[in-house]
Amino acid sequence: MPIKQIETAPKTAQFFKSVSYETLAASWLQADGWEVFMPLTDHGSKTDLLISDGRQFYRIQVKSLQTNDENTEVDAQWPKDKIDYVLYFSRVGNWGYITPPFQGRVKLNRKGHIRFHQHSKNFNTMFAQI
Numbered sequence: 106m107p108i109k110q111i112e113t114a115p116k117t118a119q120f121f122k123s124v125s126y127e128t129l130a131a132s133w134l135q136a137d138g139w140e141v142f143m144p145l146t147d148h149g150s151k152t153d154l155l156i157s158d159g160r161q162f163y164r165i166q167v168k169s170l171q172t173n174d175e176n177t178e179v180d181a182q183w184p185k186d187k188i189d190y191v192l193y194f195s196r197v198g199n200w201g202y203i204t205p206p207f208q209g210r211v212k213l214n215r216k217g218h219i220r221f222h223q224h225s226k227n228f229n230t231m232f233a234q235i
Contacts, residue, residue, distance in 0.1 A: 126194045127153045127167045130228075137229040151186040163189040166206075173198040175214040181207050190235065199223045203235060 113121065127143065134156055135141045142155040154165040166188050170177065173195060183206060193213060194201040203219040214220065221231040 122196070123167075123169055126169045126192075129194075129223075130154060130165070130167055130192050133225040133228050134232070136225055137232070151183040151188055165189065166191045167194070168192070169194045169196050170213075171196050175200065175202075175220070177213050178210050179213050180210050194223065201228075203232060205235075 131141045131143060131154055134154070138158075140157040140159065142157075144152055144155065151166050152164045153167040156163050156165060164187065166183060168179075168182075168191060170179070170193055175195075175198075179193065186206075188206050191204045191206060192201060193204065199222060201221050201223060202213050203221060204213075205217065219231045219234055221228045
């Protein structure tokens with residue numbers, strides 16, 4: 106059995122964790138029939154995932170939060186970027202939210218944000234509601 110022999114640097118571990126949520130969302134969307142594209146880099150473009158139903162494309166930003174408080178406030182990090190949706194994953198809870206892009210600071214669980222359980226079936230059911 107392989108055993109990891111070295112510790113990952115904290116910033117590298119944080120990056121790996123962030124990418125793991127992007128990959129998780131991509132796998133759920135692809136399993137639901139979406140075409141999923143992942144940019145090699147998203148510095149400046151604010152696009153973690155690009156999905157298509159074959160006719161239209163949607164740009165998605167994926168964020169993870171170190172909280173179990175669904176009433177937490179989040180800041181827009183894409184003031185003028187053209188994205189279609191933001192996916193928030195709790196790193197300590199088994200939930201997340203699908204939101205349209207917004208400006209300023211808002212409560213994560215505000216009206217219009219769609220809550221999902223971190224499971225493919227529930228996520229795809231909730232994603233279909235947007």
